[in-house]
């Protein structure tokens with residue numbers, strides 16, 4: 001049996017209890033049979049990205065009408081939710097109708113669950129697209145992956161599709177009105193947490209000024225087996241020191 005996390009089998013999943021976001025209902029805008037992503041992160045919980053691609057085709061993706069219907073069925077049940085999160089089997093902003101999905105999710109939230117936040121967890125590779133940025137700016141929480149501060153580390157750690165660079169992701173993020181960052185820290189060979197990496201990351205966070213920077217480590221076997229967990233003690237220390245240096249609230253989870 002694979003040690004990787006099983007792919008989500010439908011459009012809606014959860015709700016799951018999240019340390020960061022409370023009771024969170026997931027929306028999967030990717031196919032159910034494979035991961036759809038513009039990155040191939042060394043730690044990905046779904047294992048390697050078999051087809052690395054910068055954009056997605058409509059035919060294999062869930063339809064807007066199905067997403068609306070599925071979300072409405074769950075929200076009507078009046079289950080307590082803190083957040084509705086676009087995430088799932090890959091990169092949600094690659095769905096060509098992501099901006100419409102956001103509009104509808106916000107409308108349904110307003111109607112059925114007005115206190116819940118609507119959020120996206122994104123790798124930021126579509127932020128060069130103005131429509132995606134506009135949609136992200138409508139969300140309560142737009143969380144962008146920033147795992148490192150060096151271009152070469154980005155290439156070996158996040159292993160993006162051709163043409164995607166750390167600079168292109170950061171340029172897109174800088175054009176958002178407000179956003180959070182998330183960083184998956186690992187130790188061991190191929191990790192991103194040695195002192196040089198840490199210094200470069202801290203500089204980037206200082207420059208980006210996210211609402212908050214979230215750091216966490218792996219909790220299941222990564223795609224690359226040489227990576228190791230970063231201890232809770234080390235993450236807490238990192239968060240305290242980075243908060244002091246950057247002026248940004250850095251939280252360890």
Ligand code: SF4
Pocket residue numbers: 035037038039040041043044045046049089090091123
């Ligand atoms: S961006 Fe997310 S889904 Fe894509 S490879 Fe990285 S961790 Fe996996």
